[in-house]
Amino acid sequence: MGRAGKALRQVLEVHNISQNQLAVAMDIGRSSINRWVNENRDPSAEAVIEIIEALEKINSAAARDFLLLYLGRFILNDNQT
Template sequence: MARAGKALRQVLETYNISQNQLAVAMGIGRSSINRWVNESRDPSAEAVIEIIEGLEKINSSATRDFLVLYLGRIVENDNQT
């Protein structure tokens, strides 16, 4: 699987975000980020949501890039009421 880890590593490098910065933004230990980035463990679905929220606190462009790299595309909400 490891797609999330690869996407996360690329985004952190591209936007010069440290693993510690993301860990602080997510309120977790840096070791979890390190395991994901080094692909020794995949983040759970809940953790992916937390990654997205953490990246959003740091850089919204990084969030968008993570989603594109992880999902392959971003699905826009077409439901307008």
């Protein structure tokens, strides 16, 4: 487990976003965010999209950083072609 959780934890720390802020932006319970950040559970594909959308509302740089940390090598490879 973990790539999304690790990326999310790092983004929240770097951009000083609380788990509660993200939970409110996503309209879900903070416990879900906590499970992802602590790598107890991976977010579904739909939840990853919702994470990106919520981060975009809070801080667009955080959304970009999450994408790069989570899908970095795929994004970078796509831009190189």
